[in-house]
């Protein structure tokens with residue numbers, strides 16, 4: 001099941017201007033409701049005016065994303081699993097997830113009997129829970145620095161999903177890591193990356209990641225994929241978008257679909 005984030009600002013805006021429409025009716029001339037109504041309408045107009053004066057809707061979005069700021073793209077992968085299943089079908093049978101807190105994604109994927117799942121945790125997992133420790137013991141989750149080649153043979157997985165991790169790599173390391181992710185997959189690579197100025201890392205976790213995240217724009221990523229000869233998977237993009245629309249799913253991270261390297 002996908003949990004959809006309800007956008008509180010939007011809901012407020014949708015219903016905000018209507019309850020007072022009745023009090024504008026001439027019949028209620030003498031009613032004290034009228035003046036209250038007018039004051040409220042005035043207040044709304046003022047708020048609306050000051051918002052439009054300073055960038056309007058964009059500001060609303062910013063306020064909302066501050067609330068969502070703590071959500072990592074790894075959490076977003078969990079929300080997106082039903083959509084990914086629709087988009088990738090059988091290619092979801094053998095999945096590798098790469099990213100912080102990979103245990104949570106792997107556990108969710110393993111709930112489906114038809115899915116085999118593995119994980120690479122790029123950072124230390126000292127604070128891991130019992131379930132995660134057991135995944136590591138079984139070799140399902142590995143702790144590995146993704147600046148170095150991944151410990152898997154070519155095409156070991158049908159689909160590779162990576163979240164958050166790439167935001168912490170400089171282009172020098174991206175140049176090695178991204179082709180390596182494409183190498184170990186056979187049917188595709190899905191990248192969840194943070195939006196610039198949107199995702200935030202908890203201060204307590206900064207030390208773990210070593211360097212601050214650098215969130216890049218989608219045009220940066222697309223230019224980068226072209227430069228490094230990674231091909232976009234148009235068919236997957238289309239299916240993912242169709243499934244997302246149907247389930248009213250709106251990712252709060254950037255999602256890129258690439259072909260595996262052959």
Ligand SMILES: *[C@@H]1O[C@H](CO)[C@@H](O)[C@H](O)[C@H]1NC(C)=O
Pocket residue numbers: 171172175227228
């Ligand atoms: C990464 O690879 C691209 C394409 O091969 C190259 O143009 C670029 O200079 C490389 N960047 C770094 C930092 O090594």
